Amino acid sequence: xxxxxxxxxxxxxGLYEGxxxxxxxxxxxxxxxxxxxxxxxxxxxxxxxxxxxxxAEVAFCxxxxxxxxxxxxxxxxxxxxxxPLFTLSYTGVNGGLVICVADDPAMHSSQNEQDSRHYAIxxxxxxxxxxxxxxxxxxxxxxxxxxxxxxxxxxxRMCTRVSHSQSVVEIGERVATEPKxxxxxxxxxIMMPGNAKKRHPVVEARTAALAAYGEDCPFNRVEMGGTDxxxxxxxxxxxxxxxxxxxxxxxxxxxxxxPLPEKLFTDFAAKVDKLYVIEELDPIIxxxxxxxxxxxxxxxxxxxxxxxxxxxxxxxxxLPTEAVPTADxxxxxxxxxxxxxCPHRGLFYTLSxxxxxxxxxxGCYTLGAVPPLSALDSTLCMGASVSGLHGFNLAGDAExxxxxxxxxxxxxxxxxxxxxxxxxxxxxSNSTVIILDNSITGMTGHQHNPTTGYNIKGDPAxxxxxxxxxxxxxxxxxxxxxxxxxxxxxxxxxxxxxxxxPSVIISRRPCVLLKTVKTNPPLSxxxxxxxxxxxxxxxxxxxxxxxxxxxxxxxxxxxxCDVCMQLCKFNAIEKGGDxx
Amino acid sequence: MKTTNIxxxxxxxxxxxxxxxxxxxLLLDEGYDVKVSEVHGMSQRGGxxxxxxxxxxxxxxxxxAEGEADFIVSFEKLEAARWAACLAPTGRIIVNxxxxxxxxxxxxxxxxxxxVLSELVAKGVAVDAVDALSLARAAGSAKAVNIVLMAxxxxxxxxxxxxxxxxxxxxxxxxxxxxxxxxxxTSYDN
Numbered sequence: 001x002x003x004x005x006x007x008x009x010x011x012x013x014g015l016y017e018g019x020x021x022x023x024x025x026x027x028x029x030x031x032x033x034x035x036x037x038x039x040x041x042x043x044x045x046x047x048x049x050x051x052x053x054x055x056a057e058v059a060f061c062x063x064x065x066x067x068x069x070x071x072x073x074x075x076x077x078x079x080x081x082x083x084p085l086f087t088l089s090y091t092g093v094n095g096g097l098v099i100c101v102a103d104d105p106a107m108h109s110s111q112n113e114q115d116s117r118h119y120a121i122x123x124x125x126x127x128x129x130x131x132x133x134x135x136x137x138x139x140x141x142x143x144x145x146x147x148x149x150x151x152x153x154x155x156x157r158m159c160t161r162v163s164h165s166q167s168v169v170e171i172g173e174r175v176a177t178e179p180k181x182x183x184x185x186x187x188x189x190i191m192m193p194g195n196a197k198k199r200h201p202v203v204e205a206r207t208a209a210l211a212a213y214g215e216d217c218p219f220n221r222v223e224m225g226g227t228d229x230x231x232x233x234x235x236x237x238x239x240x241x242x243x244x245x246x247x248x249x250x251x252x253x254x255x256x257x258x259p260l261p262e263k264l265f266t267d268f269a270a271k272v273d274k275l276y277v278i279e280e281l282d283p284i285i286x287x288x289x290x291x292x293x294x295x296x297x298x299x300x301x302x303x304x305x306x307x308x309x310x311x312x313x314x315x316x317x318x319l320p321t322e323a324v325p326t327a328d329x330x331x332x333x334x335x336x337x338x339x340x341x342c343p344h345r346g347l348f349y350t351l352s353x354x355x356x357x358x359x360x361x362x363g364c365y366t367l368g369a370v371p372p373l374s375a376l377d378s379t380l381c382m383g384a385s386v387s388g389l390h391g392f393n394l395a396g397d398a399e400x401x402x403x404x405x406x407x408x409x410x411x412x413x414x415x416x417x418x419x420x421x422x423x424x425x426x427x428x429s430n431s432t433v434i435i436l437d438n439s440i441t442g443m444t445g446h447q448h449n450p451t452t453g454y455n456i457k458g459d460p461a462x463x464x465x466x467x468x469x470x471x472x473x474x475x476x477x478x479x480x481x482x483x484x485x486x487x488x489x490x491x492x493x494x495x496x497x498x499x500x501x502p503s504v505i506i507s508r509r510p511c512v513l514l515k516t517v518k519t520n521p522p523l524s525x526x527x528x529x530x531x532x533x534x535x536x537x538x539x540x541x542x543x544x545x546x547x548x549x550x551x552x553x554x555x556x557x558x559x560x561c562d563v564c565m566q567l568c569k570f571n572a573i574e575k576g577g578d579x580x
Numbered sequence: 581m582k583t584t585n586i587x588x589x590x591x592x593x594x595x596x597x598x599x600x601x602x603x604x605x606l607l608l609d610e611g612y613d614v615k616v617s618e619v620h621g622m623s624q625r626g627g628x629x630x631x632x633x634x635x636x637x638x639x640x641x642x643x644x645a646e647g648e649a650d651f652i653v654s655f656e657k658l659e660a661a662r663w664a665a666c667l668a669p670t671g672r673i674i675v676n677x678x679x680x681x682x683x684x685x686x687x688x689x690x691x692x693x694x695x696v697l698s699e700l701v702a703k704g705v706a707v708d709a710v711d712a713l714s715l716a717r718a719a720g721s722a723k724a725v726n727i728v729l730m731a732x733x734x735x736x737x738x739x740x741x742x743x744x745x746x747x748x749x750x751x752x753x754x755x756x757x758x759x760x761x762x763x764x765x766t767s768y769d770n
Contacts, residue, residue: 004604004614108619132615132642165617165642166604236642243641311645322647322669325703327661329693334658334682336592336627367625372687443625537687542626545686556722 005169007162010133011072011100012037013169014140016044019177021067021095024049024058026415027444028074029109030163031102035072036447039456048447048456051382051415052077056084056099060153063097064189066180068144072100075116076381080416082119085153087191089123090199092151094180096144102158105280105307109160109443111362111379113306115281120155120258124203126210127155127258128219131238133167139219139255141172150206150213157257159280161236161307211259219255222268226250230272232265232285232296236307237278243310244319260288269294276301280308338367340543341519341559343438343509346483347407348375349539349563350490356405356497359392361385361417363409364442364511372540376407383408383416390420390429401430402497408433411441411449414464418473424502425474432496432503435466436483439510446514470504477503484509486566512559520560521575525551529572536564536573583636585644586733589663590655591680592629598751599653599726600631606747607635610739617642628659628682651736653729655712656680661696664705673705674732676712676725708732715770719763727760731767741768 005013011034015023022045025035039046049055055071062069073081078101085099101119104110120127128143130136136158143154187195214220225247233241234254241251252268254260265288269275277286277298286298301316302308314321338345348368351358352375360366360376361384369376380388385406393401408417413435424431441447448454453463470478477499481492489507496503510517522543532549543557544564551572553564565573586603588596597618604616612635619629632644646665652673654660660675667673675697684690701707710732716724727748734744745761752760 002608004608004616160619161617161642164619165615167615167639167642168608168613239640239642309643309645310641310648314645321645324647324665324667324669325700325705326664327693327696327699329661329696329699330690331658331662331693331696332682332684332690334591334626334628334662336625337683339593339625364625370683371689534688540683540687542683542686545681546688 002168002170004166005133005137006033006164006166007130007133007136007158008033008164009037010136010169011140011156011158013171014137015070015098016041017137017172017174018096018141018144019068019175020044020070020144021179022059022062022069023047023071024055025072026050026052026055026077027441027447028077028102029444030104030160031072031074031077031100031158032444032447033163034100035456046456048449050450052081053083056081056088059099060084060088060097063093063095064182066095066182068096068177070098070100072102074110075101075103075114076110076112077101078116078119080382082123085119085125086123088153089125089203090191090196091189092202093147093153094182096147097153098140098143098147098156099153100140100156100158102160102163103281104160106160111381113281115284116155116157117257117284118282120157121284124207125153125155125258126150126256127157129157129235129255129257130162131235131253131255132162132165133169135255136162137169137171142218150210152206157235159236159307207259211261214256214259214261215264217256220261220264221253221255222264223247223251223253224271227272229274229276230268231276231278232268232289233278234285235280237280240308240310240313241278244313244317254285257284260285262292265289265292265294278302278308278313335370336367337370337540337542338364339512340541340557341512341561343483343507343512344368344436345373345539345541346486346563347434347436347489347507348373350486350493351375351405354490354493355403356493357392357403359385359389359404359406361406361408361412363412363436364438365407365409365436368407370540372538382412383420386413386417386433387420387423389431389433390424390427393429393431398430401432404432405493405497406431406433407436409442410435410437410439410451410466411447413466414450418469421470421475421504422473429502430500432505434505434507437466437506437508440514442511442513446511466506475502475504477501478506479504480506480508482509483507484561484563486563512561520562522555522558523553523560523562523565523573523575524555525553526572526574529570531570531572533569535567535569539564539567581637583634583639585649585668586633586651586653587644587649587663587666588631588633588653588655589659590629591659592625592627594655595723595726596629596631596655599730600633602730602747602751603633605751606739606744607633609747610743613637613639615639615642628662630663651733653733655725655729657697658682658692660707661693661700664700667705671706672708672736673700674708674710674729676729677709678713678725712767715767716763719766720759721763724760724763727763728767731764734768741765
């Protein structure tokens with residue numbers, strides 16, 4: 001039966017049909033749904049791991065133990081999992097192993113737009129790259145056989161447009177697989193120098209064998225059309241090429257971007273007059289062509305920045321586009337922002353008001369950077385706030401540590417914040433770390449993590465006690481504050497910054513979007529009492545607007561968190577608005 | 581046949597994902613090739629969001645570029661103007677007249693451009709302005725704005741009303757089916 005699936009659901013279906021037994025992942029846009037969809041299959045073990053390195057190692061040793069295993073992560077997650085990846089290339093696998101990595105060209109929800117194909121080249125492992133959901137399903141299913149045939153982990157490169165676009169697929173049956181026997185084999189799996197030296201030549205030979213396989217494999221294909229122009233392309237760019245040119249050009253579609261074959265390229269080049277390479281982000285295929293001595297046009301026409309569309313290709317080839325009238329008025333930007341009732345807001349207001357330097361981290365709370373709160377000073381990568389604060393404080397005088405904090409979410413703290421906190425305690429850093437505990441992994445769409453007390457299926461699980469953990473890591477001053485209580489936030493921040501030892505503030509209140517959270521009736525503004533001071537607007541709450549100088553509360557958005565009430569000196573904000 | 585391009589735009593959290601799910605299901609059942617592209621993640625937190633729906637005999641690209649959209653269905657007035665450059669010269673904007681202030685307006689750094697629709701009409705753009713919030717409330721819930729707007733779009737697509745109602749039954753949670761069917765029917769006939 002034909003059905004529509006987003007690419008990530010199709011990957012999940014493909015892995016399932018391919019005989020997957022275990023998946024372990026850490027959520028990250030645009031990869032998250034792969035693991036969420038897999039968790040619905042009863043005959044697969046699925047789990048959220050605290051970070052991508054843990055996930056990759058769980059999946060690898062499941063493979064070592066004899067079953068087909070996978071993990072999924074966003075592009076920057078592969079940085080975290082890179083350590084095992086590079087040596088997994090040497091050990092190879094027992095059961096098939098697939099590592100799904102989703103790039104985010106245009107950075108819809110990411111801090112950089114790195115091209116994961118570099119990892120395939122650097123780690124010397126094969127990579128597959130589907131161009132729509134049907135290919136995502138087929139490639140994922142076939143990836144296990146490829147992994148076992150060539151004794152290698154297989155990377156599956158997704159991107160936002162393939163991960164989050166629905167297209168038509170037809171599902172198939174799950175292949176029957178028996179777990180492989182585990183046999184002790186130190187020469188293959190104990191990567192100490194003497195063994196690893198013998199494995200490296202195996203890796204080089206495997207790459208050569210895979211390149212030969214790529215000459216005539218089901219992942220790469222030639223579609224001959226007109227021969228004036230030949231286009232070599234991969235992934236979602238293939239769709240844009242076909243959209244613009246249809247069959248009027250010839251296309252070499254690459255579904256296995258690493259390793260790349262030679263003869264397939266030189267043969268194709270010989271059949272067309274002019275050769276172009278169209279690929280998102282870095283010139284990987286283009287560089288391969290140039291290494292083969294082929295004359296190609298690539299990044300001089302197409303930017304290494306952002307994602308493409310059919311418009312990109314039309315513009316590059318000088319094809320006409322329609323001119324369209326637009327409105328005369330300036331259209332104000334609509335950036336994402338923290339939700340009405342977001343528990344992060346009260347804490348960020350406190351930090352902003354006290355002019356504290358805030359080293360930020362990755363999550364919904366990165367939105368604390370947006371005006372009017374403008375509370376953040378830096379955001380780098382998962383965990384960097386905590387470790388970075390120590391370095392930042394050391395670079396200044398003793399006063400700096402009394403003016404600076406790190407903020408990190410509960411899930412991000414589990415991911416890679418704990419080690420930074422150990423370093424703060426161990427090296428006697430007078431640093432103050434604020435854990436924004438909203439009881440869920442928020443930005444990626446509400447996934448459980450080790451602090452929530454539930455596993456991926458929503459079943460009860462061991463729950464990390466954050467206070468006890470921080471104490472155990474060597475922090476004596478640990479206190480909990482409700483971020484809806486502005487006076488308590490102010491006192492906590494001032495007292496912990498003044499203390500002459502490391503400290504942790506846990507700002508604890510569940511995400512307001514959680515179904516388990518009961519919200520209050522909306523507030524309203526008493527117009528007679530409003531003195532037009534606009535103090536409430538400094539919170540940056542989407543429910544509060546200024547109309548003719550006076551505050552107005554949108555009753556469809558307000559959840560009655562009362563934070564603005566605490567701020568109003570004129571008691572103009574009152575309970576008892578009507579829910580629309 | 582020519583591919584038909586529909587953009588669904590609005591503010592994160594307004595329910596556009598259900599609209600695209602309904603549309604995708606319906607078009608697939610009608611035997612078309614369909615692609616639906618949306619973006620999850622950070623932009624959903626109250627930001628400007630866009631979903632592309634394309635259908636025809638064979639659809640390649642999952643996205644719609646400038647000058648290509650046959651329909652822009654906007655859940656909010658300002659967003660219709662933001663994406664207007666994507667409209668084809670023969671295209672039509674179906675827009676909910678509801679105004680949702682973006683952050684620069686909320687904090688007083690910008691004003692809401694209230695006249696954007698008349699500016700577009702003055703330039704010859706086909707605009708169907710719909711008070712979808714009132715129609716949805718009349719049908720029983722403000723949350724049915726998405727279905728109200730889909731019903732307005734339905735008038736222009738070659739698919740009869742009963743097929744839409746059947747698709748609603750397949751995509752909406754059972755307890756919301758009657759509400760959404762009522763909202764669709766009221767809007768379709770209005």
